[in-house]
Amino acid sequence: MTVFTTAGPPSLDDPGLAGHYLRLIGDGDEYGAVGIVTDLLDQGTRPQRIMLELIAATQARVGELWAANEWSIAREHAATAISERALAAVAARTATRPTRGRITVACVDGEWHALPVRILAEMLRLDGWRTDYLGANVPGPHLVTHLHQTGPDAVALSCMITTRLPRAHAAITACRSVGIPVIAGGRGFGADGRYAHRLGADAWAATAADAVTRLARDWPPPFSDPGDATFLGDDEYTHVVRHRADLLRTALSRLSGAYPGAAAYDQRRRDATAEDMGHIIDFLAAALYVGDPSVFTDFITWTRDVLTARGVPPIALETGLGLIRDQLRDYPRAAAMLAVPRVGSAT
Ligand code: B12
Structure with a gap:
């Protein structure tokens, strides 16, 4: 079955193919997506190219669309599930006998x-x-x-x-x-x-x-x-991991006092905020573990962009960071990471 809509069989060298495949997985069209990869195999395209240049490359684009709030989580999940099936279709069509270990x-x-x-x-x-x-x-x-x-x-x-x-x-x-x-x-x-x-x-x-x-x-x-290969965590890492639940609970209980906009949050928004704050603590712990603040600051930069795309002002994130920082004043490495510069302020 040939499913590609432009003239002729699909080709990875066609610049329109990736966009077409993205549309199919974004529309939940499993048969269409699987049809493209099987057509490509029929054309003699190497399976490795299909996996890397089509399936993997499109997943990166899916991530960008989700981060920019153009695609919902549900759409991302559905698209990823279809890519998994497309990958399985490639695997099912390519039998190889083991020759290595x-x-x-x-x-x-x-x-x-x-x-x-x-x-x-x-x-x-x-x-x-x-x-x-x-x-x-x-x-x-x-x-x-x-x-x-x-x-x-x-x-x-x-x-x-x-x-x-x-x-x-x-x-x-x-x-x-x-x-x-x-x-x-x-x-x-x-x-x-x-x-x-x-x-x-x-x-x-x-x-x-x-x-x-x-x-x-x-x-x-x-x-x-x-x-x-010994454990790399120090007392700061151990404290953050052990007290994750307390840090989160206390920060959330103080949120509407520090950021009045949060008082109007509905349950869905409160759950999303709790999840985001949980990720903040987890990335902080990871940064402490490997001794690299950029693990934390990169995540905060990305989170700020994601929240901005969803209409959440940077001050909300900054307030959340401050509420966790207030509880970690005796932990200098953690506190320094949580003092990320405000948007637009000099670094
Ligand atoms: C789909 C997706 C998900 C799906 C995954 C479903 C699934 N079945 O895979 C779900 C919804 C579960 C998910 C959840 C989350 N995700 Co996500 N997700 C993605 C997304 C959009 C695509 C992933 C993908 O398939 N990429 C395609 C592959 C092929 O990409 P690739 O990196 O080039 O892969 C190559 C290499 O990594 C390498 N490789 C991978 N593994 C290995 C292993 C070995 C041994 C070797 C040698 C090589 C190798 O080979 C691959 C092929 O060449 C990425 C964005 C992106 N650009 O990747 C974010 C991304 C990975 N997610 C991210 C985040 C933050 C999350 C969440 C915390 C989000 C949240 N707020 O809940 C959770 C965490 C869940 C968890 N605990 O794991 C971040 C990770 C940032 C980081 N490095 O810490 C990313 C990068 C998004 C971003 N920031 O831009 N996610």
Whole structure:
């Protein structure tokens, strides 16, 4: 079935194809989206190109549309679910026999971004790896049990969101302690992979394509002592994590006093505010854990843009930060991060 609406069969070199595919997944047209990828395969397009240049690239655009408040969360969820099915359709049409080793592919505990690492799993399978794809949110102890049962040559661990870095550290340490080297990836590890190295991963790759190259070229990596893989949290990190619920409850109870506009919030808005404040505390904890304030300030910059696109003025965010900061005055590193400059003020 040919579904592409312009003349001729679909081609990744056609600049209109990405927009067409985006429209299909945005309209919930699963059959249309799957039809495009199967048509591309029929044309002889390499599956790797379809996964990276069409499915992955469109997901990045989905994120921009959601952040700009042009797409609702529901639309983003539906589009992502269709991309997952398109990816599954590509996988179902591409059988390869394993010629390399065995690899476990998993998201760290609390990490729900499964699609990026599913793309990695399929790319590795196409390159001859026997791949055990464990999906989202894999608790560390269960990951280790799986390693004992299957004895892979590598673990590919994904962390797309920086708040999961402490769990990523625990998982990396656990894998290495049972003698299985870890390749880390996902934007949570930093654009240059700096946190992957800091947390003791044996290797890091920016993209699935880079990971395929790295694993094909030189794996396993030379053994390095996991001795520096100790817990990185200090008393500030521990305090923030232990008192997360209190910090959140107190900040929310003081919100309408400090920001009168919040008094008129309906339940939905109150829930959204609680969720946002929870994320703020989680990103603060992650920044304290890895010792890098930019983990926190980058998140705040992004949150400010997201809120602005939804008509929430920057002062609301600044008030929320102040309410958490008031409770952390005895914790200088945390308090300094929470004192992010106001919009328009000199830095
Ligand atoms: C879809 C989506 C979701 C979906 C995920 C559903 C799913 N099944 O995957 C849902 C709704 C669950 C979600 C939730 C959240 N999300 Co979200 N999400 C996205 C979005 C829009 C697309 C993700 C995606 O599929 N990208 C496409 C892939 C292919 O992108 P990619 O990064 O290029 O992938 C490559 C590399 O990362 C690499 N790679 C990935 N894993 C690995 C592993 C290894 C070992 C290797 C070597 C390489 C590797 O290979 C991939 C292929 O080349 C992104 C925006 C974006 N631009 O990605 C935000 C994004 C990832 N989300 C973000 C946030 C903040 C959240 C939430 C906190 C939002 C909220 N306020 O609730 C929650 C957190 C949930 C959680 N605990 O995990 C942020 C993360 C910022 C950060 N780094 O900390 C992003 C970047 C949005 C932003 N800020 O612009 N999200």
